[in-house]
Amino acid sequence: MPLVSTIDIERASKSALVAYGAKDWIAVSVARAIADAESFGNVICGLYYLESYCRQLVTGRVDGTVDPQVSASRPGSILSDAKFGFSQPAFEAALPTAIAAARTNGTASLSVAHAHTCTSLDILLRN
Numbered sequence: 001m002p003l004v005s006t007i008d009i010e011r012a013s014k015s016a017l018v019a020y021g022a023k024d025w026i027a028v029s030v031a032r033a034i035a036d037a038e039s040f041g042n043v044i045c046g047l048y049y050l051e052s053y054c055r056q057l058v059t060g061r062v063d064g065t066v067d068p069q070v071s072a073s074r075p076g077s078i079l080s081d082a083k084f085g086f087s088q089p090a091f092e093a094a095l096p097t098a099i100a101a102a103r104t105n106g107t108a109s110l111s112v113a114h115a116h117t118c119t120s121l122d123i124l125l126r127n
Contacts, residue, residue: 010035013050020054022064022086029089033119045119053086062086062116068093076105082115090115 013034017027030053038046056062066083068090073079078101080094090112101108112118 006035006039009038009047013047016050016054017057017064020057020064022057023067026064026086026089029092030086033088037119049119056116068112070094070097072097072101076101076108078108078110080110080112082112084114085116087112087115087118091118 010031013031014024014027017030018024022030034046034050037043053062057064063083063085066085068083068085069081070093071079071081078094078098080090082090091110094110094112098108098110
C-alpha cells in the first residue's frame with residue numbers, strides 16, 4: 001500500500017494551489033491531474049510539477065483566476081481559450097461541448113489555446 005493515498009495527494013495539491021492564488025475549481029482540476037499522474041507512476045506530471053505550478057501562480061506566468069472561454073467556430077471545431085491559465089481546466093471546460101459536437105457531427109476537434117504547459121489530462125477523460 002502506498003504511503004500517501006491519491007486522495008491525500010489531490011487534497012494537498014488543491015490546498016497548495018489555492019494558497020498560491022488559484023481559484024477553487026481550477027485548483028481542483030489541476031490537483032486531480034496531479035493525483036492521477038501519481039497514481040500511474042507518472043511522477044514528472046504529478047507532485048514533481050506542483051512546486052512549479054505554485055511558483056508560476058505567484059510570478060504571474062500562469063493566471064489561476066481566469067475562467068476559460070469555450071467557443072465553436074464551426075459545428076465540430078471547439079476552441080477553449082485558457083486566457084493564460086492552466087490547460088487542465090480549459091480542457092475540462094470544453095470537453096462536454098466537444099463530446100456533444102462529436103455526437104452530432106460524427107467527429108469533432110478540441111483545441112486549447114493560450115494555456116500553460118499541459119501535463120496530465122487522462123483523469124478528465126475518465127470522469
